[in-house]
Amino acid sequence: MPKIDLHTHSDFSDGTCSPEEVVHAALKSGVGLFALTDHDTTDGVRRAEAVCKEYRILFTAGVEISTREHDHLHFTGYNLNLDNPQFQAFLAQNRENRRNRIRQIIRQLISAGVNITEEDVFKRAPNTVSRAHVADALKANGVVPTRQEGFRRYLVKGQVGYVPSAGVTAVEAIRHIKRAGGVAVIAHPGIVAEHWNFPAWTEAGLDGIEVFYPAHTFTMKQDLLALARKYGLLATAGSDYHGLHGGRITSAGMQIPQSHYNKLLHKLFNQ
Known part of the structure; x- marks a missing residue:
């Protein structure tokens, strides 16, 4: 095939x-x-x-x-x-919505005493930022051993860092x-x-x-x-x-x- x-x-x-x-x-x-x-x-x-x-x-x-x-x-x-141009404007707005979501996630993690900053995350994402970049920052800071563990412990629904998607x-x-x-x-x-x-x-x-x-x-x-x-x-x-x-x-x-x-x-x- x-x-x-x-x-x-x-x-x-x-x-x-x-x-x-x-x-x-x-x-x-x-x-x-x-x-x-x-x-x-x-x-x-x-x-x-x-x-x-x-x-x-x-x-x-x-x-x-x-x-x-x-x-x-x-x-x-x-x-x-x-x-x-309309489609590119739509994608640009989606990326901005993502940035706002990630900022809220980081604020919630910091409030919970987790070792992370906005710079830790956004330096990893020159274009589209996502929860994966938060998980990678958590790994780099020694909070979790893997990206997957970062999601499981902090970023999925029910965990301290979860914020619903802001998409369309x-x-x-x-x-x-x-x-x-x-x-x-x-x-x-x-x-x-x-x-x-x-x-x-x-x-x-x-x-x-x-x-x-x-x-x-x-x-x-x-x-x-x-x-x-x-x-x-x-x-x-x-x-x-x-x-x-x-x-x-x-x-x-x-x-x-x-x-x-x-x-x-x-x-x-x-x-």
Whole structure:
């Protein structure tokens, strides 16, 4: 089966390596279709595109947008017009909302006696800041041993540093992607199954479902494929690669059945 990766992150958001290094990891894994989908920014996309062109990997301009409906209810967009001023203004506002959220998280941690400062966090995030940067700062300050432990002990719901996401709604995320000429896909839907609303999302313009994802079980993939058939949606694949030190899957690329790959090529490249 073809191997693709339409869900990856660089150090322009919460990944741990450069856009070029992310593409090289995908290339090493045999990926033939690639997208860099950093959170709420497209600033690393052209750098990734240049490497893809050099190695003749099919490329589509991507992004991942968070929503306020759940910490993990996200939508990826592809084939974006990167020069769309309204879309870039929307992403800039999302990044500012993120900064405000992180400042509140830091204030709550400091009030709880945790060793952390704003400088500890923001120096790690020249573009899009996230809770991952807070967790990395906690690790660097010796508060926790790993990024994952930082989340578990301080940053998830119910913990002292938790602040709800300040993103847009799911429907708004989809519509912003569509207004930028993009293809809208729900990311890692298996981990937010209790928040599914495919009737509303498809009405807003949803194009696809990330079916092939590392955390999805066989049963979940079958359920998602059934939904794709029901609503006439594409099936996509992505690893959610964050780099070797991101604490997640350590290799880029996911296999996808040829029939779904062919539909993606037709949608993205008119092939």
